[in-house]
Amino acid sequence: MAISLKxxxxxxxxxxxAQYGLRPSKGLGQNFLINEHHLQQIVAAADVQPNDVVIExxxxxxxxxxxxxxxxxxxxxxxxxxxxxxxxxxxxxxCSQVELLFEDALQVDYQQLVxxxxxxxxxxxxxxxxxxxxxxxLLEQGVAWRSLVLLVQKEVAERMxxxxxxxEYGLLGVMIQCRYxxxxxxxxxxxxxxxxxxxxxxxxxxxxxxEVDDGNSQSWLWQVLRSAFGQRRKTLLNALxxxxxxxxxxxxxxxxxxxxxxxxxxxxxxxxxxxxxxNGLAKGM
Numbered sequence: 001m002a003i004s005l006k007x008x009x010x011x012x013x014x015x016x017x018a019q020y021g022l023r024p025s026k027g028l029g030q031n032f033l034i035n036e037h038h039l040q041q042i043v044a045a046a047d048v049q050p051n052d053v054v055i056e057x058x059x060x061x062x063x064x065x066x067x068x069x070x071x072x073x074x075x076x077x078x079x080x081x082x083x084x085x086x087x088x089x090x091x092x093x094x095c096s097q098v099e100l101l102f103e104d105a106l107q108v109d110y111q112q113l114v115x116x117x118x119x120x121x122x123x124x125x126x127x128x129x130x131x132x133x134x135x136x137x138l139l140e141q142g143v144a145w146r147s148l149v150l151l152v153q154k155e156v157a158e159r160m161x162x163x164x165x166x167x168e169y170g171l172l173g174v175m176i177q178c179r180y181x182x183x184x185x186x187x188x189x190x191x192x193x194x195x196x197x198x199x200x201x202x203x204x205x206x207x208x209x210x211e212v213d214d215g216n217s218q219s220w221l222w223q224v225l226r227s228a229f230g231q232r233r234k235t236l237l238n239a240l241x242x243x244x245x246x247x248x249x250x251x252x253x254x255x256x257x258x259x260x261x262x263x264x265x266x267x268x269x270x271x272x273x274x275x276x277x278x279n280g281l282a283k284g285m
Contacts, residue, residue: 005091007063008036013194016061020087024195028081029127032060033151035192038203043067045185045205046123046149053117057105057124057134060084062091068123069095076113078105080127105134110141122148128197131156132172139175140222148206149185157184157202169267171229177271178221180206217282224278228266235263246281254280 007013013034017023024030033039042064048054048071059065059077061084068075075098079088082102092098101108105127114120122145126134131152138148152160161182162168176182185203190196227243228236237255241248252262258276260269269277 005066006036007032007061007066007091008034008039010034010194013061016087016091020083022083022087025081027129029129030060030081031125031128031193031195031197033063033125033192034194035188038186038188038192039063039067041186042123042125042149042151042203045203046121046147048072048121048123049119052119052121052146053114055110055113055120055122055124057122058127059088059100060125062088062095064123064125065092065098066095069097072097074099074117076101078103078108080104106130106137110138110143114143119146120144121146122150124149125151128153128199135160135172136175139179140219142218144208145206146208148180149203150206151188151201151203153197154187154200154202157204160204160206164268164270170232171225174225174229174269174271174274175222176206178225178275179209181209182206220282221275221278224281225274228269228274232265232267234265236260236266236269237262237264239266240281244281251281 005012013032024032048068050071050073052072053074053076054068054072056065056068056075056077059079065075065077077098078101085102088100120143122138159168159170159172160176161184162173183205185205188201188203190200223244227240230243231239237248237251240246240251254277255262255264257280258273
């Protein structure tokens with residue numbers, strides 16, 4: 001399959017939008033990637049294989065979708081803006097592996113979507129206005145993603161890669177790092193998009209970690225993490241006792257067994273320590 005429409009050409013992008021009477025929606029956070037170099041960086045990072053089922057969220061005009069469809073067994077592109085349907089029908093005309101879903105990505109059942117797939121990946125230029133809740137949903141649905149390559153705003157990337165004790169360190173970063181190795185692929189300037197956003201962007205790759213085996217259900221780990229970061233001013237002991245309704249004595253014992261101080265706060269624990277904490281609490285229940 002050859003790519004007939006080169007959607008990294010700004011003149012073509014503007015012409016196509018005009019042809020269909022469309023303007024990028026600020027409300028939907030539409031900033032279309034129009035830089036070939038940065039597009040290929042994302043494609044290379046995704047490392048799509050012939051057996052991969054790839055989820056793309058916010059395909060926009062189809063610039064990334066076209067590239068993914070050259071290799072993947074199947075590309076499921078989720079787009080909320082139904083105005084783009086006729087335009088995408090043209091730009092993806094020859095992409096038989098692509099399935100377009102015009103739905104809200106925050107409401108999609110991803111487990112059902114990739115059911116039966118031997119290798120599932122996410123590759124997406126995420127709409128900035130829903131980046132954090134969308135990543136949370138992708139993590140919490142229980143899908144064993146092999147990798148996720150995400151184009152996000154720089155501030156979100158900093159939270160995703162933050163280390164314990166830093167001001168950026170919080171629920172998002174810990175949830176990700178409990179399951180994935182996080183790599184910063186590249187920085188992308190605002191000029192690489194049309195229209196240009198007001199924030200800097202970063203491509204981040206999450207690779208499923210084979211080193212982390214938490215021994216307990218993922219949903220319990222998420223409960224522990226949400227409780228720990230729900231009230232940042234509270235000590236971990238008080239936060240967990242309040243949210244999980246567990247006896248303080250039981251929590252204190254687990255903290256002590258892990259070599260942690262009773263007054264420690266959630267933002268001071270590493271992802272590995274949170275996994276050990278969740279395991280310890282689960283055994284006492």
